[in-house]
Amino acid sequence: MLGQKWKWLFTYPNGVVDDNLHVPPDEPVRLVMTSQDVIHSFYVPDFRIKRDVLPGRYERSGSRRWRPATYQIYCAEYCGTTHSGMLAQVIVHRNAARLREVARGRGELHRQAPPEKLWEGGQKLYNQRGCKQCHSIDGARRHRPVVQGDLGSRAGACRRGQATVEENYVRESILNPQAKVVAGFEPVMPTYQGRLKDKEITAIIAYLKTLE
Numbered sequence: 001m002l003g004q005k006w007k008w009l010f011t012y013p014n015g016v017v018d019d020n021l022h023v024p025p026d027e028p029v030r031l032v033m034t035s036q037d038v039i040h041s042f043y044v045p046d047f048r049i050k051r052d053v054l055p056g057r058y059e060r061s062g063s064r065r066w067r068p069a070t071y072q073i074y075c076a077e078y079c080g081t082t083h084s085g086m087l088a089q090v091i092v093h094r095n096a097a098r099l100r101e102v103a104r105g106r107g108e109l110h111r112q113a114p115p116e117k118l119w120e121g122g123q124k125l126y127n128q129r130g131c132k133q134c135h136s137i138d139g140a141r142r143h144r145p146v147v148q149g150d151l152g153s154r155a156g157a158c159r160r161g162q163a164t165v166e167e168n169y170v171r172e173s174i175l176n177p178q179a180k181v182v183a184g185f186e187p188v189m190p191t192y193q194g195r196l197k198d199k200e201i202t203a204i205i206a207y208l209k210t211l212e
Helices: 096-103 118-128 167-175 198-209
Strands: 002-004 007-011 021-023 032-035 040-044 049-053 069-075 088-092 155-158 161-164
Touching (some): 002 040, 007 021, 032 049
Parallel strands (some): 021 088
Antiparallel strands (some): 002 007, 040 049, 155 161
C-alpha cells in the first residue's frame, strides 16, 4: 500500500493497483505500507486502525478479518492542502466472483499498474542490476548471503547483533549495505543509493517474496 499527496494506492500480488482496498470476507489481511513523499496516517475508524505511513520505510499492519461491508479510510496526519480529501474505502466483497474480477483488473477496477506484475519487474531488476551475480536464489552459497526463502522467515546473525530479514532490512541492505553485514561475509557490497528508486526497491522485495 502506498500513501502519497493526496491519495491511497493499493497494489495486489498480481500487479493490479486500485484506489480502494478490496478484500475477501473472514480471511486475515495484512498490509505492507509506505509513503512516497511525507508522513501519512492510515486510519479506519470502524476498526480502530491507525498506522503512520513513513517515506523510506515499510510498516506492517496487524492481520485482521473483515466483515462484508464498505468502510471509510482517512488520512489522520495533516499532509498538505488536500489532506481532507485523501479518502479511500475498504470494500469487503461477499461475492467471490466480484473479487476475482478485481484480481484480474476487470469491472469497475481502474488498472494503473504496468502490464507486468510487480514481482516480474523486480525479477528483471534482480537480473539486470547485478544482484544475481552475488546473491543466489537456488540455495547455493556464493559471495553474498543466499536470498532464497530468507525474507520473513528467519533472523540473520550480523556483526552488530541479530537482524530480522524483512522489508526494511532488505531496503537498508540495498541503500546502506554496510549497516548490517551478515556474519561470515565481507562488507564489500556497493550502495545502490541514487541508483534504484523506491518503487524499484519495492518491486525487488515483491520478487523476493515469491521465492519463499
